[in-house]
Amino acid sequence: MTASTLNVAIIGSGLSGLALALTLHQQSIPCTIYEAGESPLNTGGGLMLPANGLKILDKLAVSEPLRKRGYSFDRIYLQVGERILEAVDYGGLERYGIRALRAYRFIVLEELLAAVKEKSIPIHFNRRFNHIISETESDVTWQFKDGSTETASLLVGADGIHSTVRSYLAPDIKPVFASMVAIVAAVPTAQLELPSAPEATSATDLNAASNIYPLPTGIIVPRLGAFVIAPQTHNGDEVMITVQRPMTIEGRWADIDADKDYLRSLFRQNSEHFPSVVQNAVRHIPSDQLNIWPFYNIPRLERWTSAKTQGGFGRVIIVGDSAHALPPSAGQGVNQAFEDVYLLGRVLGRLGSGRNASNEILQQALFGWQSFRQARVDRVLELNRQMDLRRMPKAPGATEEKEEELLDIAAMYDWLFNIDFEKAVDECLKGLD
Incomplete structure (x- = not known):
């Protein structure tokens, strides 16, 4: 051959x-x-x-x-409130x-x-x-x-x-359904109202560790899980927000995805216990930017x-x-x-x-x-x-x-x-x- x-x-x-x-x-x-x-x-x-x-x-x-x-x-960072727990080099x-x-x-x-x-x-x-x-x-x-x-x-x-x-x-x-889903949304970065550090003066600085919330990051509240926030446009003007939720029953995913009110409620669950940057992120979610992602193995x-x-x-x-x-x-x-x-x-x-x-x-x-x-x-x-x-x-x-x-x-x-x-x-x- x-x-x-x-x-x-x-x-x-x-x-x-x-x-x-x-x-x-x-x-x-x-x-x-x-x-x-x-x-x-x-x-x-x-x-x-x-x-x-x-x-x-x-x-x-x-x-x-x-x-x-x-x-x-x-x-990519992992933090509790403003305190960074982990910083993992995904590239460099x-x-x-x-x-x-x-x-x-x-x-x-x-x-x-x-x-x-x-x-x-x-x-x-x-x-x-x-x-x-x-x-x-x-x-x-x-x-x-x-x-x-x-x-x-x-x-x-x-x-x-x-x-x-x-x-x-x-x-x-x-x-096999993994009894877990992700709820994913996209919003303008400006909606987060990020508290800027002095060094964070442009989109290219969003990843700087000197920021209070460097992006991408996962913001944790113990026992309540985490919201992950990650820029996904070239100039960083839009972010993806995702949260994982348990779901014991496998559903009709197209029907669930179409029920945007249900997805919003699932997405915002416990968000009031998270920092203001998360509360700002989930405040307004356009229906066409909100989806469910079931996990399968x-x-x-x-x-x-x-x-x-x-x-x-x-x-x-x-x-x-x-x-x-x-x-x-x-x-x-x-x-x-x-x-x-x-x-x-x-x-x-x-x-x-x-x-x-x-x-x-x-x-x-x-x-x-x-x-x-x-x-x-x-x-x-x-x-x-x-x-x-x-x-x-x-x-x-x-x-x-x-x-x-x-x-x-x-x-x-x-x-x-x-x-x-x-x-x-x-x-x-x-x-x-």
Whole structure:
């Protein structure tokens, strides 16, 4: 198998599918994207892009256009009132070689799609994947809903948490509601009436630690949870506000999202106990800027690739939310998806350049890729748990965390953001030389 003979079908034109296509293009591996809808699905909201995700977008030549449209920052803070408990470096030129970024999801989609089109990577809309027909040692054939069929060397499911491709690998696995939701709103930064420190004289100073409320920040009231406030426009004139709430019953989310009065009441719950900056933030919320985001998990999968025990030959692969949906507490869902696809593309590129890449070698390489990625996903899940402890209101009788236990999280991020992707590719392929 060489890069010139390998061709990859990507199911889904979301963030991970587009990023995979760009990575494969860099490796001179032909690929085609198939999307069920008329355009890439924009699920709304904003994205936190710390150093690990931004490094990948930088390698794909997308970070600079994004930088012109999103909010650049280095640190995210956690505070009780005006007292800062934690300051976590999400980026920084000295520490990670790149600043972190927050941007609307649709902006990231637009820039990735523009890069795909600029490189003339084929993308076909209104092609809904239906099922796998067959796998051999050299290719996979599948059918679309309209009855048409296609064949490729590999098929990669980047079709999200409700993945149809995943049903081929794990037919009994379904997303599980995590009994938790986020209520998200966007308001003008001026509405916060931020008490300015002398050093905070422009939008670029919003992230300065000298501010009373440096942004982005999570403002905590013990036992009542936290409100997270984060700028998401280039000049910092608009902020996202989010709060997590328990919800024991899985709902009809479209109906709940349409009930803006209910969402406002849920959003403002206990806000009177928070500092004035939070009370100002929730005072006026336009209906078209208020949404609910339910959290779902995917039970841990044994394999992200098809196995011989299933009649497969490793020719079907799943990535991102299809393989390991992550709640957004640590801001790593899309960033871990970017890691999946970038490392997958690089691994396939290595196999196509100088290796005798038999199907057996391919399967070993994919196993190494999944093992490396699963280990990082597992550590992110622990980060999510730590963040939920800080942001969620406490149930009656729950044990209060000690402040010194909360302070440890800053040190837990360095391994995540300081990844060396060249060494990561080597690790995925360890033992195959």
